[in-house]
Amino acid sequence: MRIDVISLFPEFIQQCVSFGVVGRAVQRELLQVEAWNPRDFAFDNYRTIDHRPYGGGPGMVMMVEPLRLALAEIRKADERPVRTIYLSPQGRPLTQQRVRELAVVPRLALLCGRYEGVDERLLQTEIDEEISVGDYVLSGGELAAAVLIDAIGRLQDGALNAADSATQDSFENGLLDCPHFTRPERDESGEVPAVLLSGDHKAIARWRRMQSLGRTWLRRPDLLERLDLSASDRQLLELFRAQRGADGK
16 A cells, blocks of 8 residues: 655654554555655745735645645556545544545545645645544644554554454444453552453453443443444443442442
8 A cells, every 4th residue: 555645744754654563564565655745846946835815814825736736746656546635624534434444545645734724726626535533623734644644554464463453443343442451460550350361262252342332331422322232232231331330430
């Protein structure tokens, strides 16, 4: 998979893909990330890529032509079709489902806005979709692009050392993940639940499912409302609620 990023801070993008799981995906040639500076496509000696907004108002707006030329070069760089995405607080909220869909797209181009945003004419003619990483405003699209690249990169086949690790993440099945524990078995903050030490894989799976359902009920009940729970899941959720009421935790 190839991801091209248009950013005024290409060094930041390259740094973000140098570490961890995404860095490993790049090293294993599962993912290619290229950064493009729109200033390289400006016409004047000052490499101007922004100007005052028509109609007045504060701030500056990124201009059409440097961004359009950058996208044109990106399209020439690889013969495969590219899907263009603008990282914007006005975009479609990013979900794990959308991440899975984008993870199988051979080529993506991400546009990182700055200042007051991008000339609307570019968005209407050159951008396939807008994506938001949350209901808040960042100084620019670079951090949002890094989030999207990380979420997509870790889903590339071979990026994770444990192939089934991603399938157990929060949101993969519509629920939050269950709690996790590791050594030591006991310390001053508590003990590992006995079921996890039992060696009974069926009981462990049942406990984890119950905890996942219960944690989602406690923290993100809106997610539960979207799911059609099976009879066994409803029983597990009722058991979780009963246990929570009993111990007061």
